[in-house]
């Protein structure tokens with residue numbers, strides 16, 4: 593099961609990701625906590641030490657090379673690492689990241705582990721990239737990891753970068769649900785409208801649900817409901833004194849200290865996830881579709897020729 597929190601900066605993505613991780617942690621399944629924001633804060637909120645994390649970024653150029661080499665494994669459809677593009681699908685000869693395996697190569701080398709929670713940081717811009725690159729280029733390696741990830745017995749919770757980068761590549765197709773944090777403001781509603789349009793275009797509108805955040809009262813709820821269909825709202829996080837204090841104190845979040853009226857949201861999220869059976873086949877079909885689209889661009893064709901052959905029709909994802 594994979595979920596991501598998206599939305600505008602300051603709307604509560606990191607807070608919601610951290611609280612969801614703390615809630616799901618009690619189930620006892622492994623959780624891959626992905627900090628995919630440029631300003632990395634997730635680790636601190638779920639109890640990891642800030643100082644140890646920088647050397648583990650998956651989007652550092654050395655990391656990218658190593659991770660791709662590992663994931664490629666014996667996949668003969670990838671001739672060289674430069675042909676391992678963000679949409680390149682796995683086949684039966686690839687190596688996979690296995691959330692249930694404590695000794696997994698990627699988990700051991702690119703995450704910090706604590707109580708069955710694996711923290712993975714995508715990373716910030718490298719110095720040479722400033723001005724020369726978009727953050728969604730850094731997200732490409734996360735796309736590769738997710739497309740090669742076995743998560744049958746665990747959760748992936750991803751705190752995404754603010755803005756619409758999640759829709760720039762194939763990343764949206766890698767999740768079972770996208771939760772959009774929306775504040776009860778005009779600007780919040782504008783952002784909702786923008787995301788729902790993008791989600792429609794990307795064919796993932798059915799995956800997108802809204803969390804109303806920083807809700808003060810019924811008036812705020814009704815304000816959101818007047819713009820957003822009720823069945824699209826998974827729940828509300830009320831403006832919380834506990835969260836404000838935790839923020840000021842720089843302390844990690846403890847879900848047991850959260851106000852009672854804020855707990856419904858997390859049980860709603862959990863219930864929604866309980867009803868999803870990840871459909872590996874259709875996830876892969878979606879990746880194939882995005883791959884065909886991506887490699888049909890002239891810039892890719894001119895450089896590599898036809899990369900559609902990377903799609904291996906004989907690969908059955910249920911065999912892994």
Ligand SMILES: Nc1ncnc2c1ncn2[C@@H]1O[C@H](COP(=O)(O)OP(=O)(O)O)[C@@H](O)[C@H]1O
Nearest residue numbers: 601602603604605606607806830831832835839
């Ligand atoms: N429901 C809430 N009640 C009180 N403060 C909140 C709530 N949700 C988020 N915050 C605060 O708002 C600020 C931004 O939240 P954050 O999760 O960092 O947003 P984002 O990751 O989307 O940029 C933080 O100071 C956080 O503590």
Ligand SMILES: [Mg+2]
Nearest residue numbers: 605606629633
């Ligand atoms: Mg954040």
